[in-house]
Amino acid sequence: MATVTLRFTPLPEHVRTARLVATAVARRMGMDDEVLDAVRLAVGEACARAVRRSELAGRGDLVELRLDDADDRLVVAVVDRSRLEPDAERDSGLAMTLVEGLADEVVESAADGGGGSRLELVWGA
Amino acid sequence: MATVTLRFTPLPEHVRTARLVATAVARRMGMDDEVLDAVRLAVGEACARAVRRSELAGRGDLVELRLDDADDRLVVAVVDRSRLEPDAERDSGLAMTLVEGLADEVVESAADGGGGSRLELVWGA
Amino acid sequence: MDLSVTSREQGGRTVVEVGGEIDVYTAPVLRERLNDLVGHGHHHLVVDMEHVDFLDSTGLGVLVGGLKRVRSHDGSLHLVCTQEKILKVFRITGLTKVFPIHDSVDAAVGAAGGTQPGA
Amino acid sequence: MDLSVTSREQGGRTVVEVGGEIDVYTAPVLRERLNDLVGHGHHHLVVDMEHVDFLDSTGLGVLVGGLKRVRSHDGSLHLVCTQEKILKVFRITGLTKVFPIHDSVDAAVGAAGGTQPGA
Ligand SMILES: Nc1ncnc2c1ncn2[C@@H]1O[C@H](COP(=O)(O)OP(=O)(O)O)[C@@H](O)[C@H]1O
Ligand SMILES: Nc1ncnc2c1ncn2[C@@H]1O[C@H](COP(=O)(O)OP(=O)(O)O)[C@@H](O)[C@H]1O
Numbered sequence: 001m002a003t004v005t006l007r008f009t010p011l012p013e014h015v016r017t018a019r020l021v022a023t024a025v026a027r028r029m030g031m032d033d034e035v036l037d038a039v040r041l042a043v044g045e046a047c048a049r050a051v052r053r054s055e056l057a058g059r060g061d062l063v064e065l066r067l068d069d070a071d072d073r074l075v076v077a078v079v080d081r082s083r084l085e086p087d088a089e090r091d092s093g094l095a096m097t098l099v100e101g102l103a104d105e106v107v108e109s110a111a112d113g114g115g116g117s118r119l120e121l122v123w124g125a
Numbered sequence: 126m127a128t129v130t131l132r133f134t135p136l137p138e139h140v141r142t143a144r145l146v147a148t149a150v151a152r153r154m155g156m157d158d159e160v161l162d163a164v165r166l167a168v169g170e171a172c173a174r175a176v177r178r179s180e181l182a183g184r185g186d187l188v189e190l191r192l193d194d195a196d197d198r199l200v201v202a203v204v205d206r207s208r209l210e211p212d213a214e215r216d217s218g219l220a221m222t223l224v225e226g227l228a229d230e231v232v233e234s235a236a237d238g239g240g241g242s243r244l245e246l247v248w249g250a
Numbered sequence: 251m252d253l254s255v256t257s258r259e260q261g262g263r264t265v266v267e268v269g270g271e272i273d274v275y276t277a278p279v280l281r282e283r284l285n286d287l288v289g290h291g292h293h294h295l296v297v298d299m300e301h302v303d304f305l306d307s308t309g310l311g312v313l314v315g316g317l318k319r320v321r322s323h324d325g326s327l328h329l330v331c332t333q334e335k336i337l338k339v340f341r342i343t344g345l346t347k348v349f350p351i352h353d354s355v356d357a358a359v360g361a362a363g364g365t366q367p368g369a
Numbered sequence: 370m371d372l373s374v375t376s377r378e379q380g381g382r383t384v385v386e387v388g389g390e391i392d393v394y395t396a397p398v399l400r401e402r403l404n405d406l407v408g409h410g411h412h413h414l415v416v417d418m419e420h421v422d423f424l425d426s427t428g429l430g431v432l433v434g435g436l437k438r439v440r441s442h443d444g445s446l447h448l449v450c451t452q453e454k455i456l457k458v459f460r461i462t463g464l465t466k467v468f469p470i471h472d473s474v475d476a477a478v479g480a481a482g483g484t485q486p487g488a
Binding site for chain 3: 012013015016037040041044045048051052094095097098101102
Binding site: 002003004005006007008009011013014016017020021024025028062 | 127128129130131132133134136138139141142145146149150153187
């Protein structure tokens with residue numbers, strides 16, 4: 001199982017870098033263009049949300065994007081250390097609608113070892 | 126100071142992702158095309174070297190690429206957990222010649238907290 | 251900044267041509283340009299999305315905000331978009347029911363958008 | 370795989386046109402193609418780098434390996450490259466002194482490269 005993890009200061013300018021990384025990993029796995037577009041957008045949304053949550057909480061702890069390639073499934077986890085409850089963010093209507101419309105599976109849980117959210121997205125069951 | 130960290134399984138296919146991330150961060154800092162090319166190549170060399178060292182040692186510990194934007198200086202660190210001495214890699218002639226020819230500063234040291242190498246590259250003094 | 255926004259007058263509408271990536275980083279620029287146009291009396295907008303490569307929810311939020319703003323002046327906001335990738339973003343969020351979406355700028359300018367503009 | 374390698378015969382040389390990125394991931398493909406050509410008796414190579422976007426030390430190593438291999442058959446390996454970005458990589462490593470580098474395929478094919486090919 002190959003793993004790529006990106007950790008970044010919660011700033012909007014780094015969300016594009018996160019999209020680049022996710023798209024590069026998905027492309028390497030041989031996913032087709034439609035899935036690549038879905039990964040790019042959904043991972044961007046999840047990371048932008050993590051940045052918003054961190055800004056809302058006034059916390060600068062790095063956001064973590066983790067990409068695991070396991071048996072042709074792409075498992076993505078976006079973890080923020082905002083100390084906010086997983087569902088604490090307001091105004092995430094459009095963002096979460098997109099994430100849920102684009103990924104094959106979406107699971108949110110509390111980030112272990114430190115308050116925050118862990119949003120897991122899966123493609124290719 | 127903004128930070129982006131990429132950690133990846135030591136496989137050649139992830140070196141391109143590392144280049145993408147480094148170039149994206151340098152571009153965001155407003156570096157010009159010539160510096161961008163230098164960052165892309167030197168960071169790629171440093172990461173490919175970390176992958177080779179890990180393969181040589183038969184270790185799968187993640188390689189870490191850390192990019193810090195500090196007062197218009199880009200400080201890059203590539204850390205492998207190969208357990209090899211910093212200079213243990215053979216055949217790094219061309220790779221290290223490029224790294225040294227492309228970065229403004231290059232410093233190698235033992236990776237703290239676990240054997241391996243920490244190669245630091247700096248642009249824009 | 252991989253976003254470009256240019257505007258011109260055509261057939262009594264203000265055509266806003268957007269190019270590049272509209273995302274969490276660049277969307278504030280688009281919001282400012284739309285607010286500026288509406289503030290200067292341009293209440294009938296056609297936003298041409300044909301050169302947009304990427305659109306996220308922040309960008310959608312800016313377009314929804316623009317729509318609300320022009321409506322408060324009895325204006326209109328029409329979109330031009332034929333790119334499947336971008337249309338999908340409107341479809342998933344149900345916003346295809348909110349925005350009139352056209353195949354070309356001419357079609358968008360020609361469409362009767364709410365109240366006809368004074369010009 | 371963002372690397373393409375195609376070859377053709379021209380003026381008694383084998384012109385190998387390389388496109389895309391030659392790096393630690395793709396270089397093994399180029400090495401195999403060069404070995405294959407030399408193994409099949411193509412000992413005078415012209416490697417056209419004009420469509421190469423990226424070249425790293427692994428790629429340089431493959432070119433050096435190719436040079437050694439053709440030389441062991443009294444052959445030659447000339448390069449075509451005018452891209453400053455790529456030339457810089459040869460310059461920093463001192464390999465501009467090792468490879469004859471030309472501005473065009475015609476110039477490379479026309480250059481007297483070691484022993485003239487039999488064809
Ligand atoms: N399907 C929809 N139809 C009309 N307006 C919508 C729709 N979905 C969202 N909006 C509007 O878009 C704006 C932003 O949406 P919101 O749900 O707050 O998401 P977010 O803030 O995460 O982008 C709000 O003003 C909301 O009313
Ligand atoms: N300046 C040079 N001139 C000629 N050959 C060189 C030069 N630098 C490197 N080489 C050759 O290139 C090949 C690979 O170089 P090496 O120093 O082993 O780097 P690496 O293995 O890290 O790519 C070796 O065969 C070496 O002899």
